[in-house]
Each structure stands twice: as structure tokens, then as C-alpha cells.
Amino acid sequence: MTLTLLHFVLFYVATKRLLTYLHILQQDDYAPLRFLNWLWVKKSIDRYMTITLSIGTFTIWLFGSGVFISNIISTLCLLIVLFISYRERVPTKSGKKLLVMTSRATRIYCVCLLLSLPSILQTQTLLEAILMIHCIPFILIIGCYLLQPIESMIYRYFIIKAQRTLQSHNPVVIGITGSYGKTSLKKILGHILSKYEPTLMTPGSVNTPMGICKVIKDDLKPSHKYFIVEMGAYYKQSIAKLCDLTRPVMGIVSSIGPCHLERFGSIDNIAIGKSELIQSVATHPHAKGFTFPKALNQYPIFHKMSQSKLMIEPLTAQHKEQTINGLSMSIEHQGEAIDLSAPIFGLHQIDNILLATTIALQLGVPMQLIKSALKSLPQIPSRLEVQEDHRHVTWINDAYNANPEGFKQGITLLNEFGVQKSGRKILVTPGIVELGQAHDPIHESLAKEAMRYVDVIIAVSHQRIKAFVRTCHQLKQGNQQIITTLTFKDAKKWLDENVQPKDTILISNDLPDLLESRPAI
Known part of the structure; x- marks a missing residue:
């Protein structure tokens, strides 16, 4: 009876604890080594169950190993562990960003549960139960590595399917990347272009291959003239892979800065990584051009690309102003001074407005329509x-x-x-x-x-x-x-x-x- 209870409790603990760790793994892009680093940095090891089971083990040792006493103590400890596990937060229902049981998350979860079963069934004592509980995060890591070949096949399938959809619908693909400002820039440009022609942009902060594939599968229609794709990167070649997927004919790099410096290693590496978008556009047979702030010319790769015939010189602004009503600026277009205003905040957003306006003009959007669109620009969620x-x-x-x-x-x-x-x-x-x-x-x-x-x-x-x-x-x-x-x-x-x-x-x-x-x- 006690052994059956032990196995049941451990299985229940595994079902709850795997969700807890999977939540962390998902927020770090299913990267096992970064998850391992998180375990070390946060010292995220079990405490309450370990203490309970340790007390039980010590008590059994102290008062003898009689079967009746051992069973009573073990049962009491296991019921306490069951209660502790029951009280643990469920990350699919509670947390800042909930655990989303996507197909990938479900595969990892089920495989890891299966991997845990032999260890659970072989557990005979409270001391062994402690070891089993502490093994759960490592079972998750093993499960991730075992699934990598399958995940690679699934990834390739969705990439090919998305590429075929893009070829079939043939929208004008505009890639946007940068250390910061890319989501805001996407929202501004998307708002302007949507007033001109049917436009789709990747929602929220979706900027990964599988996220973009899902948008293409679910949302891209033949009627869309423009498809604006936000491109995120943690390492070199990240942007290049997204460009292989979407084949952008226009590109914008919003900024270069220290975001993700820990992963890239240096600012120069960040500049090289972000420039992959510009280099991809430059090699496209139907390229329409690219742009980036003049400040980026301090990086050799961007200075070189600024000499290209495909470089679209970004607009510059005079009389920049921010009030409690929003932003205003003056630009020169075709020899005429144009006043622009937008009900959003942050002087750095003026650079995004200028970049978006530059691309919109290149695509033939009338200045009067751009002016009007900017005046109706909604605030960008969670960005000032x-x-x-x-x-x-x-x-x-x-x-x-x-x-x-x-x-x-x-x-x-x-x-x-x-x-x-x-x-x-x-x-x-x-x-x-x-x-x-x-x-x-x-x-x-x-x-x-x-x-x-x-x-x-x-x-x-x-x-x-x-x-x-x-x-x-x-x-x-x-x-x-x-x-x-x-x-x-x-x-x-x-x-x-x-x-x-x-x-x-x-x-x-x-x-x-x-x-x-x-x-x-």
C-alpha cells in the first residue's frame, strides 16, 4: 500500500513540477543550456518536499525500522508532499506570461513524463524519492535533447510550407530588425501602409521562425499587398535564417545597442547580426531598397552598405518636440516643409516615424495620406x-x-x-x-x-x-x-x-x- 502511494505521489509531483520547469524553458526559447544556467543562478532546487522527506527518513532511522512504524511515518510524509505539490502554482493559469501548451510544449511534457516513469517505479524509499524529485529538471533537459531531431523535422516542414504560401501570395515583404524600436517601427509603418493597401504585420513581438510561420499559415491572404515581418535575433545567423524564410525585398534596421549583449558577446557582433537583413535584401533580384539611421554608419558593415544604390536615405527632422499631447516634427519633402504629428510618446519614436515615412514614400504612399495616418496612430501597447x-x-x-x-x-x-x-x-x-x-x-x-x-x-x-x-x-x-x-x-x-x-x-x-x-x- 505504502509503495503504491509512493509511486502515485511521485507521479503527481512529476506532472506538476515538469509544468513549472517547462514554463521557464518556454520563456527562454526551449534552450536547455540556458535553462541549466537558470537552475544554477536561481538555485531553483526543491526545498519543502526535500525537508519533509528528510525528516521522515531521519525519524524512521531514529525510531527503528519496524514495518508498522515505517509505514505510518512514510504515509504521513507522502501525504504532506502530495499537499505541497497540490498547492504549487499551475503556470498555465498563474504567472505574468502563462505557459502555453503548444504542440512543442505538449510533446516535451509527454516525453518527459514517460522518461520519469521508470525512475518513479524503481523508487522504494523516501530517500530515493528525494533523489527522484531533484532529477525532474534534468529529465526535462534530456527530453529536449531527445526530441531535437523530431523538432528539426517539424521546423523544416513548417518552413517549407510557409515559403510556398509566400511564393503563392507574393506580397511585398518588408523586414524590420534592430536592437530596440523594431516593434514600434513595425506598428507605425503597418498603420501607414494599411491606410494605402491591405497590409499584414506580425502581431505583438512575434519575431521567431515558428511564430512567423504560424502568422503566414493563419493570417496571410492573397489580398495582402504588404507583409511586414519583425525579425528578432540572439546570435549571428538568426536574421539570415528569417530572411531565408521570408525573402524580404525591403529592409529597415531601427537601431544598434547593447540589448542581448550577453548573448552576442560584443556590439560589433550585434551590428553584424542585424546587418544580415540588409545583406539579404541587397542580394534579392527584385529588391526595392533598405534604410537605416545615419548613426549606424559608425559600424563598418553599415558604412559599406550605405554606399549601395539600394540605400534609401532616411528623412531627417527639424523642430522635434514632445508635449503631453504627443510628438511633432518638421521634415523637408520635395523642397517643401512638412509638419508631422503623432499622438505617441518618446522622442526616440521620431526616428521610427522618419524611417517608416521614408519607406512609405518609397512605396508610393502620398505624403498627405502619411500625415493623416500619423495623426490617427494609436498608442503602442506597453511602450510609453x-x-x-x-x-x-x-x-x-x-x-x-x-x-x-x-x-x-x-x-x-x-x-x-x-x-x-x-x-x-x-x-x-x-x-x-x-x-x-x-x-x-x-x-x-x-x-x-x-x-x-x-x-x-x-x-x-x-x-x-x-x-x-x-x-x-x-x-x-x-x-x-x-x-x-x-x-x-x-x-x-x-x-x-x-x-x-x-x-x-x-x-x-x-x-x-x-x-x-x-x-x-
Whole structure:
């Protein structure tokens, strides 16, 4: 009876714990080695069940190994473990970004459950049960590697199918990449082109091969004239693979910066990786051109590509201005001064507007239509998105911000609204991720910028941005407050209890579950 209960409890624990770890694996693009690194960094090992089973093992040893006593103690411990497992968070129902049981996630989950069965059935004691529970994350890693050949075949199938659909529908494919700003640029260009011809763009932050394949399969229609594809990259050749899939005839690189510096290794590598889009367009027999900000000419590869006949010189703006109503600027087009305005925020968005306008003009969109489209441009979700609640508290949602320039623009906007409303300026931030060796210097710089204007700083997951918190304390003056919290949930609780009418709150970046906290196990 006790052995049957032991096997049942371990199987139940495996079903719950595999979901917990799969949630983390999915958020890190199913990369087993990065998952292993997460386990090490977060020290995400089982505690509560291990303690329970260890006490049970010690008690049995202490009071003798009689069958009756052993069974009573083992049963009690196993019921406690079952209760602990039952109480664990289910990541498909709870979390910032829920676990999505895609076909791939389901395959991994089922294979790992099958892999765990022999070990579960061979477990005979509470001590062995502890070992089994600690093996669960490694079973997940093994399952991923075993499935790689199958995943490669499935990947290739969907790539070929997507390519055939693109060849059949033959839209004008416009690729967009960059260290930051690519989603905003895509939204702006997509909004303009949709006023001119039927246009499809990849939704949200979808920018991976399988995500793009799904968009092509589900959403691309023969009527679409333009298909705007956001292209993300963590390593060299990532963009090249996306270009092989979509074969863009136009390309835009929004920016080069330290985002994902940890994975690329250097800024020069990032520049080379992003330039793969431009190089792909340059080799397309029906290429219509590419563009990028002049600031990128500092990188040799972009300086070389700027000499190409396919280079479309980006528009430049004069009289750039940001108010609480949005952005305005003046450009010169065909010898005439044109005033443009858009109800979005962040001076860095002006560069995105200029790049989008440059491409739209190249495609024959009339300037008057571009002007009109920009005036009706909706705010870009979670990218300096401004809203006022019923308490007259202004919220600046920049939760998707993940770069130093965007952080500084958010601080500038926070100051403008704070001054206008004569209320407190509150910054909530966990800092920026994947900066590699530049992590501390950049966060020191961001802290200096914040302390010039902000009244209250709430540093979320403060243990990972020690340089930011330390610099804030060093520069603190007068009534400025620096508050540290472990999670965004804690920060929200503070805001709920302390926010006042006329306050302006900037949410600058928001960490995914795998970076903010470790599972409560």
C-alpha cells in the first residue's frame, strides 16, 4: 500500500513540477543550456518536499525500522508532499506570461513524463524519492535533447510550407530588425501602409521562425499587398535564417545597442547580426531598397552598405518636440516643409516615424495620406503608453522597454507629465537585462539619470541591479525615496497603498517570471 502511494505521489509531483520547469524553458526559447544556467543562478532546487522527506527518513532511522512504524511515518510524509505539490502554482493559469501548451510544449511534457516513469517505479524509499524529485529538471533537459531531431523535422516542414504560401501570395515583404524600436517601427509603418493597401504585420513581438510561420499559415491572404515581418535575433545567423524564410525585398534596421549583449558577446557582433537583413535584401533580384539611421554608419558593415544604390536615405527632422499631447516634427519633402504629428510618446519614436515615412514614400504612399495616418496612430501597447485613471493618476506603461535609450526617454516623459501635473514622479523598474559585462556601468548611468528627476524609485528584483540601487542611494537628496522590492507584485502593493492624486508613475520594463523570481518549491 505504502509503495503504491509512493509511486502515485511521485507521479503527481512529476506532472506538476515538469509544468513549472517547462514554463521557464518556454520563456527562454526551449534552450536547455540556458535553462541549466537558470537552475544554477536561481538555485531553483526543491526545498519543502526535500525537508519533509528528510525528516521522515531521519525519524524512521531514529525510531527503528519496524514495518508498522515505517509505514505510518512514510504515509504521513507522502501525504504532506502530495499537499505541497497540490498547492504549487499551475503556470498555465498563474504567472505574468502563462505557459502555453503548444504542440512543442505538449510533446516535451509527454516525453518527459514517460522518461520519469521508470525512475518513479524503481523508487522504494523516501530517500530515493528525494533523489527522484531533484532529477525532474534534468529529465526535462534530456527530453529536449531527445526530441531535437523530431523538432528539426517539424521546423523544416513548417518552413517549407510557409515559403510556398509566400511564393503563392507574393506580397511585398518588408523586414524590420534592430536592437530596440523594431516593434514600434513595425506598428507605425503597418498603420501607414494599411491606410494605402491591405497590409499584414506580425502581431505583438512575434519575431521567431515558428511564430512567423504560424502568422503566414493563419493570417496571410492573397489580398495582402504588404507583409511586414519583425525579425528578432540572439546570435549571428538568426536574421539570415528569417530572411531565408521570408525573402524580404525591403529592409529597415531601427537601431544598434547593447540589448542581448550577453548573448552576442560584443556590439560589433550585434551590428553584424542585424546587418544580415540588409545583406539579404541587397542580394534579392527584385529588391526595392533598405534604410537605416545615419548613426549606424559608425559600424563598418553599415558604412559599406550605405554606399549601395539600394540605400534609401532616411528623412531627417527639424523642430522635434514632445508635449503631453504627443510628438511633432518638421521634415523637408520635395523642397517643401512638412509638419508631422503623432499622438505617441518618446522622442526616440521620431526616428521610427522618419524611417517608416521614408519607406512609405518609397512605396508610393502620398505624403498627405502619411500625415493623416500619423495623426490617427494609436498608442503602442506597453511602450510609453500613457493613461490616466479615475484617481487622476497618470500611468506611463513602458513595460516592454529593454534598452538604455528608451529608459532615458521614459524618464524625460515622466518629468514632463510630473511638472505639468505638479505631482510626484514615481519610477518602477527592475532595470535592463542581458547587458553582459556592461550591466553595472549602464545601470549606474541609468540611476544618475533617474535621480535628476524622480521623487520615488521602486527597484524591483533589486538584488540583480545592485549598482543601480547603490548609485541611487549615493545621489539621494531631500525627500527622494528609494524602495526595494523582490517582485512587481510587491511594488504594486506599495503603489496601491501610497499613490496620491496627480502622481505620475512610469513602469519601465517588466521582467518575465524566469528572471524576476524562482518558483516557490
